[in-house]
Every structure is written in structure tokens, then in C-alpha cells.
Amino acid sequence: MHVQATDQRWPWWPLLPLYPYGRRRTLVRELIPEQLWSFEQLQGIFYVAVPIRMTVARVRGGLMLYAPVPPTAELLSRLRELEQRHGPVRSIVLPTASGLEHKLPVPAMARAFPDAEVWVTPGQWSFPLQLPLAWLGFPAARTRVLGDQGFPHADELQWLSLGPIDLGLGRFHELTCLHRPSGALLLTDALVAIPAEPPPLFDLDPTPLLFHARDRGDQPLSDTLEQRRRGWRRLALFASFLRPQALEVPGLSQLLAQAFAPGCRNRRTYFGFYPFHWRASSDEAFLALTPGRLQVAPVLERLVFPRARTVVLRWLEQLVGLTELRWVVPAHYDAPVPLSGDALQNLLEQTRQRPWAPEQGDWAYLARIDALLLRSGVVPAEPQD
Ligand SMILES: [Fe+2]
Numbered sequence: 385m386h387v388q389a390t391d392q393r394w395p396w397w398p399l400l401p402l403y404p405y406g407r408r409r410t411l412v413r414e415l416i417p418e419q420l421w422s423f424e425q426l427q428g429i430f431y432v433a434v435p436i437r438m439t440v441a442r443v444r445g446g447l448m449l450y451a452p453v454p455p456t457a458e459l460l461s462r463l464r465e466l467e468q469r470h471g472p473v474r475s476i477v478l479p480t481a482s483g484l485e486h487k488l489p490v491p492a493m494a495r496a497f498p499d500a501e502v503w504v505t506p507g508q509w510s511f512p513l514q515l516p517l518a519w520l521g522f523p524a525a526r527t528r529v530l531g532d533q534g535f536p537h538a539d540e541l542q543w544l545s546l547g548p549i550d551l552g553l554g555r556f557h558e559l560t561c562l563h564r565p566s567g568a569l570l571l572t573d574a575l576v577a578i579p580a581e582p583p584p585l586f587d588l589d590p591t592p593l594l595f596h597a598r599d600r601g602d603q604p605l606s607d608t609l610e611q612r613r614r615g616w617r618r619l620a621l622f623a624s625f626l627r628p629q630a631l632e633v634p635g636l637s638q639l640l641a642q643a644f645a646p647g648c649r650n651r652r653t654y655f656g657f658y659p660f661h662w663r664a665s666s667d668e669a670f671l672a673l674t675p676g677r678l679q680v681a682p683v684l685e686r687l688v689f690p691r692a693r694t695v696v697l698r699w700l701e702q703l704v705g706l707t708e709l710r711w712v713v714p715a716h717y718d719a720p721v722p723l724s725g726d727a728l729q730n731l732l733e734q735t736r737q738r739p740w741a742p743e744q745g746d747w748a749y750l751a752r753i754d755a756l757l758l759r760s761g762v763v764p765a766e767p768q769d
Contacts (some may be wrong), residue, residue, distance in 0.1 A: 391458040409588045410459045411435075415713060415720045418442065419465065419566035420717055424585045425453045425486055426592070429600065432624045433472035433592040435585045436485060439714045440568050441563045444538045446471035449500075450561075450570050451479055451486045451715045452493040460496055473497040475536040478504040480572040481557035483547065486715065493519030503536050504529040507548055507555050530559045540564050542706065546574055546699040549692045552763040560699075567710030568720055573681055574696070576580045577718040578624070580675035582616035587693060592619065599662055617670035618662060624682045630666035669746055678712060678721050678731060686750035690741035691765070700732045 392407050411424045421440040422758060426433040438453040440463070447470055453459070467473060477498065478490050487508070494502050506529050508517060518524045528534070535543045541561040548557035560571040586593055593615030594605040621628040673682075680689070681695060689696055709728070711720035743751035757763045 386725060387458050391461070392456050408454055408456055409585075410453070410456060410462065411585045411588060413460045413584075415439070416566040416568060416711065417472075420563065420568055420713065422713070423453060423459055423462070424583075426585060426589070428623075434581050434619065434716060437713075437719060439713050439719075440466060441568075441570065442470050442539075442565065443540055446474040448537060449473055449476045449493065449497075449640055452476055452489045452576075454489045455493045455496045468659060472498045473503045477500070477530070477536065477559075478508075479530075479559045479570070480505045481505045481555055482551070483573055483715075486572060487520075491523075492708070494521075494523050500526075501536060504528070504558050505528050505530055505557050505580050506532055507557055537562075544699060544702050546571075549688065549695055550764055552689065552757070552761075556684075562706050562709060562754050564708055565624075566684070567708045569706070569709055569712045569723070571712065572715045573684060574699075575678055575712060575714055576677050576681045576716055577678045577712075577714070577721040578620050578673050579718045583717070585610065586616070589652055590615075593659075596622075596662075618666055620673060620675075621666060621669055621746070625746045626668070626683065626753075627748060628669055628746045629748065630663045630669050630746075631661070668725065672746070676718070678723060678727070680735065681716075682747070683750060686741050687754055690754055693735070696769075697732070697735055700728070700735060703728055704732065744756055 387409075388408060392409050403508045405473045408425045411422075413424070414420070415422050419442050423438040423440065424435045427436045428434055436453055437451070439450040441448045441450060447463075447466060449463075450602070455463075463473065476490065476493050478487055480486050490502065490504075494500065502523060504517065504522070513752060517527060528536075530543070531545065535541065541563055543559060543561045544559055546558040558572050558574055560569060560574075562569050582590075582593055590607060590612055591605070593612045594607055595615065596618045597611040597615035598605070618631075621630065704725075709723060713719040714724050741751075741754075742745070754763070758765060
């Protein structure tokens with residue numbers, strides 16, 4: 385299929401100005417034959433772009449969209465193809481109370497499918513203003529609240545709640561579900577498996593990888609397999625820890641001295657502005673992210689769950705009871721991730737026993753943010769659930 389740049393337009397990008405701004409390419413993959421599909425796009429700031437996924441699940445009589453991404457013309461035409469084969473989009477699910485990047489695309493997706501029901505996680509909050517859902521463009525007449533008003537496709541999906549956890553400013557809450565026909569657990573942000581190699585989505589546009597593969601701003605972008613890998617490891621570290629130990633932020637004078645170097649006087653390199661310096665140890669730090677293994681997302685462990693390990697444990701314990709569970713499909717990074725009963729037991733044991741929400745090394749920056757929020761009374765010392 386030939387795709388034009390205009391098919392990848394997303395006019396609402398100023399609402400959350402993340403790379404790649406107004407142009408989004410979509411990678412569509414079948415995850416489980418005839419049952420589950422992944423629609424991935426890039427999102428990020430300063431080229432710290434990580435893939436974000438909408439999962440499309442086949443349900444009785446049609447399709448369910450779980451955690452929508454922006455509905456560009458390209459994405460809609462691929463969805464229409466699926467509709468022709470498997471029936472109409474019956475429901476659109478916003479499975480998180482807090483993840484803004486998952487919430488913003490929902491109203492536009494709802495307009496594209498005027499007959500679909502819209503289901504949202506309870507306790508939606510918008511920061512800094514608490515706006516009613518209708519103001520954000522959610523169609524009031526066909527929007528339902530998950531749990532409070534039932535669950536969609538309850539005969540084929542088993543719904544499991546992670547949270548809510550009181551975060552002071554709002555709350556964290558994810559509604560995960562086991563899609564029985566495929567044996568896949570759909571979730572948003574809680575668990576991730578960070579792939580060792582750059583995700584295939586970057587084949588469409590490797591710029592963010594090449595951007596971060598450099599050590600300083602005056603190096604032009606060069607596209608080799610090794611550079612792509614290096615860029616990927618650093619992006620994953622950045623997205624996991626916000627400011628990993630191997631990263632140094634140079635002073636302004638150094639930044640300016642390296643800007644506008646020959647080969648960098650173009651938009652793609654931000655004219656040589658590159659606000660990061662990497663130490664060689666970034667490779668070791670990446671290995672500590674246990675690439676390929678399912679884990680609690682570090683940024684959530686340190687900022688959302690630091691005093692709520694039991695909430696995560698209770699949810700994991702419920703998963704043990706799901707005999708049909710074979711796969712996990714999160715909204716970021718790898719999918720589908722195979723999950724055997726043994727691997728789940730391991731994850732549960734680890735979560736119970738290992739030091740939780742550490743404060744040293746790569747975790748130090750997140751720990752400082754958490755301490756600051758706690759000290760200033762923004763987050764409660766004892767989270768209520
Ligand atoms: Fe997310």
C-alpha cells in the first residue's frame with residue numbers, strides 16, 4: 385500500500401506536542417493470528433521517542449480498540465480493512481486514569497466510529513485543570529465508566545483492576561483484561577518488556593535513534609546498524625529513568641559551542657543542539673534493564689508504586705489464577721510477550737522479595753523527584769486504595 389504524508393497527519397498534536405508532532409506513521413502488525421493486532425506510532429520529546437501501541441482485539445460481532453493512538457487517515461484505512469474482515473469497531477476503551485498520551489486520542493477516535501461505545505477508566509483527571517470529560521470531547525451519550533457501569537464484552541474478556549492508587553494530584557488506575565480467545569492480557573503502562581534491538585517501528589524513521597547515538601551535538605547523524613542499536617539503548621534508558629546515571633547534561637556554553645557545526649546545520653539534528661552527554665557505561669546500564677524480560681516499568685515503580693508494592697502484588701496474584709493466560713500485550717515496547725505460569729511465578733516472587741523502588745544508581749533521579757513530591761505534600765505518604 386502506498387502511503388502519502390498527508391495520510392499520516394494528526395492535526396491535534398499541539399495538545400501534547402510530542403515528536404513526531406503533526407506527522408505520525410503507523411506500523412500495523414498481527415500479534416495473534418486472526419485475534420489481535422498492534423497499531424504502533426512514535427511519541428516523544430526532543431527525539432526521545434518511544435513506540436506507543438493501540439491493541440485491536442477481535443470480539444464477538446466486531447472489534448475492540450484498546451488504548452487508542454491518534455487516528456490518522458493511514459491508521460483509519462488499515463482499521464477499515466480489519467472491519468471488513470471481522471466486523472465493525474464496537475467499543476473504544478481508555479484503560480488508564482492517568483496516561484495523558486493514551487487519553488488525548490480518544491475523542492477523535494470516537495468521532496471516527498460514531499456507533500462504537502466508549503469506555504473509560506473511572507477517576508479520569510486532567511492536569512492542571514480538572515475538566516469534565518465532555519469538554520475534552522468525549523461523547524457523553526455513549527461514554528460509559530468501566531466497572532461502575534459494567535464492562536464491555538464481559539463474556540470474552542476478564543477484567544482485572546490495578547489500583548486505584550491515590551497520587552495526590554489525581555490517581556493511578558489501570559483496567560487490564562484477559563482476552564480469552566487469544567490468551568493475551570492487555571494492559572497499558574504497568575509492565576514492559578524492553579526489546580534488546582530497536583523496535584521495527586524505527587525502520588520507518590530511524591532519526592530519533594541516530595540523534596541519540598551521538599556523544600555530542602557537533603557530530604552529524606550517521607545511519608549504521610551499530611548506531612541504531614546504540615541510540616535505542618540510550619532512548620530506552622532515558623524513557624525508563626528520565627535521567628540515567630550515564631547521562632550528563634552539559635552547560636549552556638558547551639551546548640552553544642557545539643551547535644551549528646558543519647553537517648549539523650539542519651532541522652533533523654536540531655541544528656546541532658544536543659542537550660545530552662553520554663558516558664560509555666550506558667551499555668551496562670541497558671543490560672540492567674533486563675532486555676526481553678517482563679518487568680514493572682521502572683518509572684512507575686519509583687514514582688507511582690514506591691509505597692504501593694502490595695497493590696501490584698495483589699494484581700499479579702490475580703493473574704496466577706488465569707489458566708488461559710499465555711501472552712502479555714502492553715501499550716509500550718515489545719508485544720506480544722510470552723508469559724508461562726513459571727515466568728509469572730518468578731515475576732511475583734521477585735516483586736515480593738527484591739529491593740523495591742531503589743534510590744541508587746540509575747534510580748537516583750526518579751527517587752529525588754519522589755522525595756521532593758513527598759516533602760512538599762503533593763503525594764501522600766500513605767497511599768489509599
Ligand atoms: Fe503510556
